[in-house]
Amino acid sequence: MIDAPLIGAPYAHQKVSVNRTMVLVMLALTPATLLGLYQFGWPAIFLFVITIAACLIFEAFSLQVMGKPKKVFLMDGSAILTGWLLAMTLPPWAPWWIGVVGAFLAIIIGKQVFGGIGQNPFNPAMVARVALLISFPLEMTLYTSPQPLFSADAPGVLEGLAITFGGGALAIDAVTSATPLGHLKTELSRGLEVQHALGSTDSVGQLALGTASGSLGEISALLLLAGGLVLIGLRIITWHIPVAMLGTLALLASIFHLMAPESYAGPLFHLLSGAAILGAFFIATDLVTSPVSVTGQLIFGAGCGLLVFVIRTFAGYPEGVAFAVLLMNACTPLIDYYFKPRIYGRDRKGQPLQYGDEGGEA
Amino acid sequence: MKLFRIRGGVHPDDRKQLSAERAIENLPLPPLLHIPLQQHIGHPAEPLVKRGQLVRKGELLARSQGMISAPVHAPTSGRIMGIGGYPAHHASGLSVRTITLHPDGYEEWHDDCEEMDDPFSLSPEQIARRVAESGIVGMGGATFPSAVKLNLRKRYQLDTLVINGAECEPYLTCDDRLMRERSEHVRDGVRLMAKSLGVERILFGIENNKPQAQRAMREAAADYPEFHVVGLPTRYPMGSEKHLVQTLVGKETPARGLTADIGVVVHNVATATAVFDALKFGRPLISRVVTVSGGAVKNPCNLHVPIGTPLEHLVEYCGGFVDLPDRLISGGPMMGQPLPSLRVPVVKGSNGLLGLTLEETQRRDEMPCIRCASCVSACPCGLTPLSMAAFIRVGSLEPSVELGLLDCIGCGSCAYVCPSHIPLVQYFNYAKGELTARQRAQHKQGETKRLAEARTARMEAIKKAKREAMAKRKREMEAKKAAEAGAAEQTKQEEAEA
Numbered sequence: 001m002i003d004a005p006l007i008g009a010p011y012a013h014q015k016v017s018v019n020r021t022m023v024l025v026m027l028a029l030t031p032a033t034l035l036g037l038y039q040f041g042w043p044a045i046f047l048f049v050i051t052i053a054a055c056l057i058f059e060a061f062s063l064q065v066m067g068k069p070k071k072v073f074l075m076d077g078s079a080i081l082t083g084w085l086l087a088m089t090l091p092p093w094a095p096w097w098i099g100v101v102g103a104f105l106a107i108i109i110g111k112q113v114f115g116g117i118g119q120n121p122f123n124p125a126m127v128a129r130v131a132l133l134i135s136f137p138l139e140m141t142l143y144t145s146p147q148p149l150f151s152a153d154a155p156g157v158l159e160g161l162a163i164t165f166g167g168g169a170l171a172i173d174a175v176t177s178a179t180p181l182g183h184l185k186t187e188l189s190r191g192l193e194v195q196h197a198l199g200s201t202d203s204v205g206q207l208a209l210g211t212a213s214g215s216l217g218e219i220s221a222l223l224l225l226a227g228g229l230v231l232i233g234l235r236i237i238t239w240h241i242p243v244a245m246l247g248t249l250a251l252l253a254s255i256f257h258l259m260a261p262e263s264y265a266g267p268l269f270h271l272l273s274g275a276a277i278l279g280a281f282f283i284a285t286d287l288v289t290s291p292v293s294v295t296g297q298l299i300f301g302a303g304c305g306l307l308v309f310v311i312r313t314f315a316g317y318p319e320g321v322a323f324a325v326l327l328m329n330a331c332t333p334l335i336d337y338y339f340k341p342r343i344y345g346r347d348r349k350g351q352p353l354q355y356g357d358e359g360g361e362a
Numbered sequence: 363m364k365l366f367r368i369r370g371g372v373h374p375d376d377r378k379q380l381s382a383e384r385a386i387e388n389l390p391l392p393p394l395l396h397i398p399l400q401q402h403i404g405h406p407a408e409p410l411v412k413r414g415q416l417v418r419k420g421e422l423l424a425r426s427q428g429m430i431s432a433p434v435h436a437p438t439s440g441r442i443m444g445i446g447g448y449p450a451h452h453a454s455g456l457s458v459r460t461i462t463l464h465p466d467g468y469e470e471w472h473d474d475c476e477e478m479d480d481p482f483s484l485s486p487e488q489i490a491r492r493v494a495e496s497g498i499v500g501m502g503g504a505t506f507p508s509a510v511k512l513n514l515r516k517r518y519q520l521d522t523l524v525i526n527g528a529e530c531e532p533y534l535t536c537d538d539r540l541m542r543e544r545s546e547h548v549r550d551g552v553r554l555m556a557k558s559l560g561v562e563r564i565l566f567g568i569e570n571n572k573p574q575a576q577r578a579m580r581e582a583a584a585d586y587p588e589f590h591v592v593g594l595p596t597r598y599p600m601g602s603e604k605h606l607v608q609t610l611v612g613k614e615t616p617a618r619g620l621t622a623d624i625g626v627v628v629h630n631v632a633t634a635t636a637v638f639d640a641l642k643f644g645r646p647l648i649s650r651v652v653t654v655s656g657g658a659v660k661n662p663c664n665l666h667v668p669i670g671t672p673l674e675h676l677v678e679y680c681g682g683f684v685d686l687p688d689r690l691i692s693g694g695p696m697m698g699q700p701l702p703s704l705r706v707p708v709v710k711g712s713n714g715l716l717g718l719t720l721e722e723t724q725r726r727d728e729m730p731c732i733r734c735a736s737c738v739s740a741c742p743c744g745l746t747p748l749s750m751a752a753f754i755r756v757g758s759l760e761p762s763v764e765l766g767l768l769d770c771i772g773c774g775s776c777a778y779v780c781p782s783h784i785p786l787v788q789y790f791n792y793a794k795g796e797l798t799a800r801q802r803a804q805h806k807q808g809e810t811k812r813l814a815e816a817r818t819a820r821m822e823a824i825k826k827a828k829r830e831a832m833a834k835r836k837r838e839m840e841a842k843k844a845a846e847a848g849a850a851e852q853t854k855q856e857e858a859e860a
Binding site for chain 1: 725736791
């Protein structure tokens, strides 16, 4: 009479699915993405579409090779989301092959070789971004100033096609401009003080609203923050990782800024520039590659914040979110092993609780 | 009263409105009753009746066997049709020993079922004995013999009786109805149990989604200062014994221990009613209230049903199914059991019969785990269900035990929130069963070895004894021979001399 397989309770389920989780994350990303696409015009739109399409194609290829059902897994939304996040961390006017190579690195190297969704130890989008940055430093660090769609200087559709398929911002005489973090790094290395270095670049307001140069995901910290808060509100992610990460970053930046304001930028600059907000809410919180316990998540977030600050301040790269997240991803199994929740009726060491001697009253 | 927070938990759609306003109705007697001999945890009862025998309502059909067991009584008067195998009220549908009774319709009570004026005049021992004789078991679904729990006073220092009126499973409303309709009986049953346990404090927990039941019980308990009716936050699994106790008294039960370790015994509302009926009216546990509900059932309701009634009669009384149910469940949707068919009988632990539609079960194909940790935050026991399931999946059970598999109460909160629809509880139940089987096999192996060794030793001993006996006999023979030879010699000499 009933054909459902004989399986244990519960026979009720919250209306959740992997699909829904992925779609909600994408919805949360949408406002910031739309602003980014508007600011950088047609080349950015082409790159965005190419990256996501390439991710889907590589995903379908892997599923075919592994003999897994294609429809279910392509439609789970994870490949689209990976492509989306990767596109948001690329220079918007990068050539098409950056998107395609990135998609290959993310989907094949970052995810499918480990067994597909849920199995990857590292965030696929960040694997791709770091590999691209190391392999193609020129293309990956060439940023243009925002040129909103339909504005006078903005490239049209054809010009956009020429940029994306012709060789990126290098091919034409585009108005390139360093990202605020890159600019700061260069100026500091020239011996300038922070105030002067920042004086000529974008203000904190520009960073917040998204009119500074950078990748799609570095645009508009405010919209990304809003998206992140929505995710917390919908309980897709918890507050622990973002708060721990941004808190640590802000704390370290404040300490150093107070000690030597001329050599270290302030906390607000650190929080709003680069991929700090995107990383804290959308990348470090990647469900697959972050720890599962609350304590673990706090440690993970704090570790990310610390590494971002160290890399930005003391290392060779101006931005460190991708490196920080990958390094902490590597620690996730260890964190999960050492920081488990306390089991009911047991102490932290796993021994049954003891009340007094007789097993009676405490 | 101050309540204490518990970890985790979920808020499933409770859907109690389907049957909550339906007063308890008596189900008419079915043509045949199938009364299993095992309706409780422990040893099955031993039948005392024969085929063809006439029995009266409340008469003992089978007596309890061993320390943990419970007797079974006749739900009505009639003739015993036979004792044999019948499908169990269990997912497997395996057959168990069952007494089949053909009701004669007279409902004639047995002489032992006498009303008592003041059951409170009984001593604690007498109360516990009568509860045992009446075949009362935990009626919330666990079916542990209640008298064994009442006798815990002998081994533990107890101070509190907690009554579980949480009824946190969605759909179920049988306890809710009992508290509303028989609040004074429930109260007296609870007070009798408190007397038997020798405790001074009674905490009666009722979830806040049952305000009428709370009001009814508060009114009934108004004259008894030791009787506290406490509103509980509506959260699954509030009715888990250990979590209910923690919410009320603020202490966790030690792992692998009993709530009695912290001075608390927990009983269920329906059990309290059964205790009252047994002590006041002398009626053993021969019927119970069952909630028949679910989107597939035409008229969900609460039925007072004789034990042994095939489930199809309950469904029929409720107007049948409007929709083909996706699942047929005994108990609640969170911890209930799937039923193999509607032929199986109502047993002492059946609190619900649900016919759920696909929309209600939200059944979907399993996807890979995305490590979202929803299960970790939903687990009321502080476990990491995703890691446990990952180990069990590849067949390594020991690591999952280290992660707390045996501390899992099987509440299903993890599987309820899993976006990948992984049947986590199925994994855990499988692992628990497999571990038990392995332990049993190991025990058996050990026993076999021990017995074989004992046999070898015994054989050796016998051989040795035989050898010794032989040697002794030989020596004796030789001695005798020697003596005879000596004697012969002597005779010869004597003869020669002569």
